[in-house]
Amino acid sequence: MKKAMSLFLALGMTAALLAGCGNNNSAPAASSGTAASTGGALSGTVSTNGSTSMEKVIGVLSEQFMADNSGVTVSYDPTGSGAGIEAVSNGTCDIGLASRGLKDSEAGLTATTVALDGIAVIVNANSKVEDLTVDQIAQLFTGTITDWSAVGGDAGAVACIGRESGSGTRDGFESITGTADACVLSQELTSTGAVIEAVKNNPSAIGYASLSAVEGQDGIKAVTVSGVACTEETVLDGSYAIQRPFVLVTKEGATLSAATQAFFDFATSTAANDLIRAAGAVPAAK
Numbered sequence: 001m002k003k004a005m006s007l008f009l010a011l012g013m014t015a016a017l018l019a020g021c022g023n024n025n026s027a028p029a030a031s032s033g034t035a036a037s038t039g040g041a042l043s044g045t046v047s048t049n050g051s052t053s054m055e056k057v058i059g060v061l062s063e064q065f066m067a068d069n070s071g072v073t074v075s076y077d078p079t080g081s082g083a084g085i086e087a088v089s090n091g092t093c094d095i096g097l098a099s100r101g102l103k104d105s106e107a108g109l110t111a112t113t114v115a116l117d118g119i120a121v122i123v124n125a126n127s128k129v130e131d132l133t134v135d136q137i138a139q140l141f142t143g144t145i146t147d148w149s150a151v152g153g154d155a156g157a158v159a160c161i162g163r164e165s166g167s168g169t170r171d172g173f174e175s176i177t178g179t180a181d182a183c184v185l186s187q188e189l190t191s192t193g194a195v196i197e198a199v200k201n202n203p204s205a206i207g208y209a210s211l212s213a214v215e216g217q218d219g220i221k222a223v224t225v226s227g228v229a230c231t232e233e234t235v236l237d238g239s240y241a242i243q244r245p246f247v248l249v250t251k252e253g254a255t256l257s258a259a260t261q262a263f264f265d266f267a268t269s270t271a272a273n274d275l276i277r278a279a280g281a282v283p284a285a286k
Contacts, residue, residue, distance in 0.1 A: 043072060112268055
C-alpha cells in the first residue's frame, strides 16, 4: 500500500508540473500577439516645407492623417515652392511642396502631382473689367497696356501686384502667360493672402492668386479668361488656361520613414480626394 500510494503521489506531481509548463508556453504567444498589434501603429514626425498656396490642401490632409494616426505629427513650413524644393534636396525636410513642376536644374528629385490648381486673375471688386484674354493679361503685367480704359475699364493707371521671386504661383503664372522676367510690378509680395489684400485695397490693382484662396473673398473678383471662369470643373477639363499642379517633392533614391511613406501614400490616393476638393483644389488621383 505504501508503495502504491507513493507511486500515485509521484504521478500526480508529474501531471501538475506538465500542466504548469503548458501554461507558461501559452503566455508568450498571447504577449507576442499584443506586441505585434502595438508595433503596427505609426509614430514619428513628417516635415513638409514649401508652397504657401498649398496651405489649405496640406492642412486638411495633415489634420485627417494625424486624426487617423495619433502617434504621428505632420508639420508644415510655408516658405514658398523654391525654398521647399531646396529643403527636400538638402535633407532638411521629408517632403517638399511646390505649386509648379520641377525645373531641369532641380535634378535628383521626383515630383508627384497631388492636385491641380487654377490661378485666378483678380481685380478690385469695383472694377468694370470682367473678362481678359491671356494676351491682354500678359500686356497688362509687362506694361504694354498701362491704362484700364484699353481693356474696358475706367480710365486710370494699372497697378500690377505679384509674388516674390521663387514663388510657385508667380512661376506658374509667368510661364503660362509668357511673362517670365518681364513683369512690371507695383508691389512684389511674399504670400497669396498679401496679394489678395493689396488688390482689395486698390481700385486700380490686378493680381493673381490660387483658386482655393480666392473663393469666398470679399472686395475682389476673379475675371474670366477668354470667357472661361476659374472653377474646379474648368480646371479639371482643361478649359481654363491659367492652371498649375500642386506637387509633392521627394528625393530620388532616399528611403522615406514609415510615417512619411504612409502620409505620402494617403495624400496621393483617392481616399484624399474629398479632402482636397474641400480645400478648393482639384484632386489628381483617379
